[in-house]
Amino acid sequence: MFGFTALDLARIQFAFTMSFHILFPAITIGMASYLAVLELCWLRTGRQVFVDLYHFWLKIFAVTFGMGVVSGIVMAYQIGTNWSYLSEFAGSVMGPLLAYEVLTAFFLEAGFLGVMLFGWNRVGRELHFVATCMVAIGTLISSTWILGANSWMQTPQGYAIEGGRMVPVDWLAIIFNPSFPYRLVHMVIAAYLTTALLVGGSAAWHLLRGRDNPAVRKMMSMAMWMLLIVAPIQAVVGDFHGLNTLKHQPAKLAAMEGHWENRPGHAVPLLLFGIPDMEEERTKYAVGIPYLGSIILTHTLDGQVPALKDFAPEDRPNSLIVFWSFRLMVGLGLLMIALGAWSLFLRRGGRLFGHRLFLRFALWMGPAGLVAILAGWVTTEVGRQPWVVYGVLRTADAVSPHGAASLGLTLLLFVVAYLFVFGAGTAYVLRMIRKGPQHFELARAPEGGPGEERTPMRPLSAADVKNDEDGGAAGGADHHPPRS
Amino acid sequence: MGIDLSIIWAVIIFFAVFMYVLLDGFDLGIGMLFPFTPKKRDRDTMMNTVAPVWDGNETWLVLGGEGLLAAFPVAYAIILPGLYLPLILMLVALVFRGVAFEFRFKAKEHERHLWDKAFIGGSVAASFFQGVSLGAFLDGIAVSGRSYAGGPLDWFAPFPLVAGVGVMIAYTLLGATWLVMKTEGELQARMIQVARPFALLLLGAIAVVSVWTPLRDPAVADRWFSFPNIVFLAPVPILVLLCMVLLLRALAGKDGRLPFRQPFVLALGLIFLGYTGMAISIWPHIVPPSISIWEAASPPASQGFTLVGTLVILPIILMYTGWSYWVFRGKVKADAGYH
Numbered sequence: 001m002f003g004f005t006a007l008d009l010a011r012i013q014f015a016f017t018m019s020f021h022i023l024f025p026a027i028t029i030g031m032a033s034y035l036a037v038l039e040l041c042w043l044r045t046g047r048q049v050f051v052d053l054y055h056f057w058l059k060i061f062a063v064t065f066g067m068g069v070v071s072g073i074v075m076a077y078q079i080g081t082n083w084s085y086l087s088e089f090a091g092s093v094m095g096p097l098l099a100y101e102v103l104t105a106f107f108l109e110a111g112f113l114g115v116m117l118f119g120w121n122r123v124g125r126e127l128h129f130v131a132t133c134m135v136a137i138g139t140l141i142s143s144t145w146i147l148g149a150n151s152w153m154q155t156p157q158g159y160a161i162e163g164g165r166m167v168p169v170d171w172l173a174i175i176f177n178p179s180f181p182y183r184l185v186h187m188v189i190a191a192y193l194t195t196a197l198l199v200g201g202s203a204a205w206h207l208l209r210g211r212d213n214p215a216v217r218k219m220m221s222m223a224m225w226m227l228l229i230v231a232p233i234q235a236v237v238g239d240f241h242g243l244n245t246l247k248h249q250p251a252k253l254a255a256m257e258g259h260w261e262n263r264p265g266h267a268v269p270l271l272l273f274g275i276p277d278m279e280e281e282r283t284k285y286a287v288g289i290p291y292l293g294s295i296i297l298t299h300t301l302d303g304q305v306p307a308l309k310d311f312a313p314e315d316r317p318n319s320l321i322v323f324w325s326f327r328l329m330v331g332l333g334l335l336m337i338a339l340g341a342w343s344l345f346l347r348r349g350g351r352l353f354g355h356r357l358f359l360r361f362a363l364w365m366g367p368a369g370l371v372a373i374l375a376g377w378v379t380t381e382v383g384r385q386p387w388v389v390y391g392v393l394r395t396a397d398a399v400s401p402h403g404a405a406s407l408g409l410t411l412l413l414f415v416v417a418y419l420f421v422f423g424a425g426t427a428y429v430l431r432m433i434r435k436g437p438q439h440f441e442l443a444r445a446p447e448g449g450p451g452e453e454r455t456p457m458r459p460l461s462a463a464d465v466k467n468d469e470d471g472g473a474a475g476g477a478d479h480h481p482p483r484s
Numbered sequence: 485m486g487i488d489l490s491i492i493w494a495v496i497i498f499f500a501v502f503m504y505v506l507l508d509g510f511d512l513g514i515g516m517l518f519p520f521t522p523k524k525r526d527r528d529t530m531m532n533t534v535a536p537v538w539d540g541n542e543t544w545l546v547l548g549g550e551g552l553l554a555a556f557p558v559a560y561a562i563i564l565p566g567l568y569l570p571l572i573l574m575l576v577a578l579v580f581r582g583v584a585f586e587f588r589f590k591a592k593e594h595e596r597h598l599w600d601k602a603f604i605g606g607s608v609a610a611s612f613f614q615g616v617s618l619g620a621f622l623d624g625i626a627v628s629g630r631s632y633a634g635g636p637l638d639w640f641a642p643f644p645l646v647a648g649v650g651v652m653i654a655y656t657l658l659g660a661t662w663l664v665m666k667t668e669g670e671l672q673a674r675m676i677q678v679a680r681p682f683a684l685l686l687l688g689a690i691a692v693v694s695v696w697t698p699l700r701d702p703a704v705a706d707r708w709f710s711f712p713n714i715v716f717l718a719p720v721p722i723l724v725l726l727c728m729v730l731l732l733r734a735l736a737g738k739d740g741r742l743p744f745r746q747p748f749v750l751a752l753g754l755i756f757l758g759y760t761g762m763a764i765s766i767w768p769h770i771v772p773p774s775i776s777i778w779e780a781a782s783p784p785a786s787q788g789f790t791l792v793g794t795l796v797i798l799p800i801i802l803m804y805t806g807w808s809y810w811v812f813r814g815k816v817k818a819d820a821g822y823h
Contacts (some may be wrong), residue, residue: 070582080564091557092782096790099554254719400565402621
């Protein structure tokens, strides 16, 4: 179909559905933890601002989570429908990891999500907080298993091949494979950064429009602290991850660096710019810093690093894609560090909420976490090609025996459906963000609902009207007095 | 005699898929009942009866899939490509339907009807293609070696298509009886009216499948009608008829009292009987008619490793899932929810 082979179409389909899917967990992993923190702050301080923010982000969380669930069900089945040979060959190792993800994470999230979203008036405050925490923990457990499975495919160990299939020999070695800790930490931090940037970007949008209230300020402040502390940590973790890749996936690292060959006694430069050309076997228009490649990767002045020409042409990942996706990720990471540092500088003298250039920067950085995550996944996934299980099973041998017509049809179906559904979802999320945090009536009398009341309702009375600063947990009329 | 891990895993996957059919069955049914209830208020109520639990309900489908990959990778690698198009169509339908739960309440007034349609269409298509997949699976999957050997349209045959309609009827009945339990007033009365014809339709569908299956497959006929099996299996049709009679009587109400939980429980009973009947027919094959559970099994190191966790975690899952249903027990009104 249109010159694509069945393998191309299967790969495009997987890349497309996976890229959409990863955006939603990327948001919900960080957002679930943020919600747990907000609810804890509210339980501790009783300040209305926290409960307002909780219910504001809860709505956005719910929509994002829903999109993550439905696109995730597709992924759960696509490994079998599109990559049946992989399933058969490696299923005995990957299957148990994915089954544990369902058992320990998906059910936990789903079971407590209902209470988190709808149970505000049906369970006690502490129990509701427990539900929020369970959902947050569920997202982290889910990350652990899925990153375990993915890392194992990147750096497989603890298996044997018997009767033409992989069989598990040592489960601890399989789960705690060499790249697992780096990938897991890198991804969870990326999710936290993504949430911080989204929250900060949303606050910046409201501040730029003159909507300056305690809830928006709180959002901005919490997001920038998170960014300030976590973005530099991410850079360090990323560096360790890179050294791990150097050790275990040298071809990927050579592709990331656009580094074609080592000359004896010559240091490796760090290329900043260039266009790797897979046909001509060189990186055109290369602009680099001498010695820096050697220093970063080997911590010596003339250390040699793996080069693409060390590998047979059919074993080389596409350097053009990996080189640029990697630079996009790192570049955004540096901007995140800059944003965090700038926020610290502006806090002195209380300019954080009024510096328009800074706010515009924060606004534009809003989606940067999502873009960086996509770029990072492209780097690691394209970088492992042509292998699906690194060094063991080639992607070309993993695909299901479908014709190009079937795959082309389903790809078209996914593209149309996803653009429509997730396009609408994004529009709804943006509309909710635009609306901003509203005052949440804690003592709202329920207008009928499933089940009986478990917490006694507080009467709505004038006596309860307090403003945010007084810790008016019982609700009131004016909760966002402008602070001067 | 050692423990046969493959048999235990067959039972666990049987159970996971059964839980899925029961739980997502009624919430898919609600989508198919939307055309019978055009009022926005009624539709809001119907959505709110399942909004807190639908995500958990669908998780059983994921457990069925990943459990199959873990315990019977060969079956997973044959069945999923074998049912490629119906499964992909089902997944896309579930995407539309799943997001409708959230989007419907976030949409502006004039665009809400779009998500109502997505919910209806998604529920209809997901149910139909689940039935088609089930029918095609029972019909037999062409295998050579360890991979699928049929064509992309093998599922497009009379039996799978009839099975697709059968599953739609079954889910609609589950949905209607669920709403009889969870709603009151006019909406409940409407659901009682709808449930009756769907109960009779389901009886018809069970009869068609029960006659067709042994006619199609002599092995099944042999299993059903040979002695002593016939003695053990005879209660199945008798229980089906008994459930049906009780269901119709429960829907009629007693002494002017409205029906409550019984219709739903009896509808679950009917589904259980039909589902068990099918499992008995194909046992011990996991890819009928050629591959048995033992031939499809992953190594004991995989089945055992996964089983340890499953036996510990599954009861805990059932406990907190039950708790979550309990929190949201009782009748539901239109404006419940956090929206």
